Amino acid sequence: MTTVAATIGTTDTHCPYCALQCGMRLTGTVVAPRDFPTNRGGLCQKGWTAATLLDSPSRLTTPLVRVDGELRPASWDRALDLVANRIIDLQAGHGRDAVAVFGGGGLTNEKAYLLGKFARVALGTSQIDYNGRFCMSSAAAAGTRAFGMDRGLPFPVEDLRNANAVLLVGGNPAETMPPFVQHLRGAELIVVDPRRSATAELATLHLQPAPGTDLALALGILHAVVADGHLRHDYLATRTTGFDDVWRIAAAWWPERAERVTGVAAADQRAAAAMLAAAGDAYVLTARGTEQHARGADMVSAWINLALALGLPGTPGSGFGCLTGQGNGQGGREHGQKADQLPGYRKLDDPAARAHVAAVWGVDPDDLPGPGRSAYELLDSAPKGLLVFGSNVVVSAPHASRIAARLSDVDLLVVADVVMSETAAIADVVLPVTQWAEEDGTMTNLEGRVLLRRKAVTAPAGVRTDLEVLRGLAFRLGQPEERFPVEAEQVFDELRLASAGGIADYAGVSYDRLRAGEALHWPVPSTDHPGTPRAFLDGFAFPDGRARFATVDHSGPAEPPDDEFPLQATTGRVLQHYQSGAQTRLVPELMAAVPELYVEVHPDTAARAGVVDGDLADVTSRRGTVRARVRCVPTIRVDLVFLPFHFPGDARANLLTNPALDPTSRMPEFKVCAVRLEATS
Ligand SMILES: Nc1nc2c(c(=O)[nH]1)N[C@H]1C(S)=C(S)[C@@H](COP(=O)(O)OP(=O)(O)OC[C@H]3O[C@@H](n4cnc5c(=O)[nH]c(N)nc54)[C@H](O)[C@@H]3O)O[C@H]1N2
Ligand SMILES: Nc1nc2c(c(=O)[nH]1)N[C@H]1C(S)=C(S)[C@@H](COP(=O)(O)OP(=O)(O)OC[C@H]3O[C@@H](n4cnc5c(=O)[nH]c(N)nc54)[C@H](O)[C@@H]3O)O[C@H]1N2
Ligand code: SF4
Ligand SMILES: [Mo]
Secondary structure, three states, X not given: OOOOOEEOOEEEEEOOOEOOOOEEEEEOOEEEEOOOOOOOOOOOHHHHOXXXXXXXXXXXXXXXXXXXXXXXXXXXXXXXXXXXXXXXXXXXXXXHHHEEEEEOOOOOHHHHHHHHHHHHHHHOOOOEEEHHHHOOXXXXXXXXXXXXXXXXXXXXXXXXXXXXXXXEEOOOHHHHOHHHHHHHOOOEEEEEOOOOOOOHHHOOXXXXXXXXXXXXXXXXXXXXXXXXXXXXXXXXXXXXXXXXXHHHHHOOOOHHXXXXXXXXXXXXXXXXXXXXXXXXXXXXXXXXXXXXXXXXXXXXXXXHHHHHHOOOOXXXXXXXXXXXXXXXXXXXXXXXXXXXXEOOOEEOOOHHHHHHHHHHHOOOHHHXXXXXXXXXXXXXXXXXXXXXXXXXXXXHOOOHHHHHHHHHXXXXXXXXXXXXXXXXXXXXEEEEEOOHHHXXXXXXXXXXXXXXXXXXXXXXXXXXXXXXXXXXXXXXXXOOHHHOOOOHHHHHHHHHHHHOOOOOOOOOOOHHHHHOOOXXXXXXXXXXXXXXXXXXXXXXXXXXXXXXXXXXXOOOOOOOOOOOOOEEEXXXXXXXXXXXXXXXXXXXXXXXXXXXXXXXXXHHHHXXXXXXXXXXXXXXXXXXXXXXXXXXXXXXXXXXXXXXXXOOHHHOHHHOXXXXXXXXXXXXXXXXXXXXXXXXX
16 A cells, blocks of 8 residues: 655655764655755765655555464554563563563664663563664774763764864775765875775775774784874873783784784885874774674774874864764664663663662662673574564674574564564564654764754554554553653653763753754753763863773684685675665665675686676575675775675575674674685586
């Protein structure tokens, strides 16, 4: 059935997809770009076509309940009664932790907050985590370790325009945030990527390390900074601690040694050090390429160490930052859908934090559960009941065949989604929800700025908001209805109280201030506070105000290549598709542009496998095989293949990936695993 999005008028809003949150103007389902600091009137192809899903025939418009193996339409009351009754039974039989919740970094702040509250209060479960664990957790862990606070970019995106040099590590914004690239145009760009990505094409200097060797490269460049006299002694003495321990390790990583491990010429390492040092105003930025590793937190720490040695973080005109990914990748990690976290970036194991949040929620702090499992571990534990809001884990989790098998052991799988994702398709109950333009809510973009997304069109009949779903379930689980408000502004006002005094303090952000167009970057501790566009200028978020160097050393990928699996595979993104592809595979223009899984291969590597450009080839790791269209790319390393992860079924790149987890962040090693390439038989 086709639904028609009824126009409310013309509304200024933001794109539903990535963390750049480009400004757009929506009139019905017609998108126009809008000038906003992050995009300055630009939009990528996903943004231009974002409204397609508002009236797509693929839209879910009625709850579905599995009967005799098939998903069948049901009334909301029947679906919610069934879910609540099954939860009550499962928890009575197996304890509160038998029911788990999985959230997403695309959810608004209000949804992420209420989802965390729902898990801790209505379900009383410790088992909640979210897809940001697969996305930002290594960057968050390293940022917290170094600066005492994790805000992706602790400065506005537009500051980059005045930089003289930018070192971009493991990010391909020319495809993942196209309008962002304009902010880099004034700088000499150094890109670290084992592929010659669209972004590397724009670079003055492209360093092409073997995947998973970034830490050795960072140590080699740090060594060059010191040996070639670029170390900022004054900054180290007044603004940091711990350099001596780091130097004990980096001293042994002279660039020639780093060259042997990474393949990056020692001269290029020295050139990178010299360019950054000579620039004066310079930035170091990381993204998933260097973060999604079994030692990803340490890799980010190594890049932070380099930035500190050059005196960049917390210095006007310079800085260090991590590019956030999902639309609300920043806010989504601050308000309590993470296993160890309470709103305001508070820690669940901190008694004062528990007391503060419990008071806002009107519950006893002793009744709040403790920290739970991380995303992969949670899915792999096959809880008795699992509620998924805003993630398509059957496609996006590592070792996807294993996760799909574990999910088939879940007695009650509930998925709230906009469309029939691959995860919804195996659920016992599917709940159709509203999306971005059909509801109010706030998002926090990559620079920590809180944005208001206003309702722009009327939702199709039959769908409910995530907030309404949570209230409906909470009420059936015995909670007072007023504890789970459905008006986004009311939820936000509660979030402000819960976050007050926390690291991510939203107390002074109000819908009125956002409606008036104020640019509010957190922390905003009071309504007369102007917000914090630039953090750390007066000191880092530790009692002594100093940043911490982290003593980290290189160890290499969890799964090195061998005779059986001689190549390495890395995975990532293509411009036209978003994440698991659940949304963008339904947009005809995007599907026409990139219709199927492909594998980027060096022509010599293809020749050795007996395939040529355009052939189908099998890529096999210890966990599975995918069949992909060969794209010969002469600029990729000969030891590497690249696959996008946006495709379903047998074309899931995650059939290959290794779920080795980072010891600190619990991030899986999405960016490197050992594979072989073969002609299809
Ligand atoms: N088109 C599009 N845009 C998106 C998204 C999307 O799905 N599609 N998703 C959004 C989200 S959630 C995120 S997290 C961001 C991600 O944004 P990015 O981090 O820019 O995207 P990726 O393609 O995952 O990885 C970036 C690069 O890392 C490189 N890489 C692989 N292995 C290594 C390594 O060992 N070291 C280094 N240094 N680099 C390596 C890859 O070759 C790739 O070019 O994009 C956001 N924007
Ligand atoms: N191999 C490999 N795997 C990866 C990565 C990689 O680089 N390589 N990257 C990882 C990263 S960085 C990320 S962020 C994850 C992302 O992977 P996923 O978590 O699967 O992300 P999406 O595909 O965006 O899934 C979001 C789902 O929520 C639905 N949705 C959208 N808006 C709403 C809403 O408001 N409410 C509800 N209830 N649902 C909504 C969408 O329709 C979609 O089905 O993938 C990770 N997996
Ligand atoms: S760059 Fe990101 S926010 Fe901007 S239009 Fe593209 S997907 Fe949307
Ligand atoms: Mo992400």
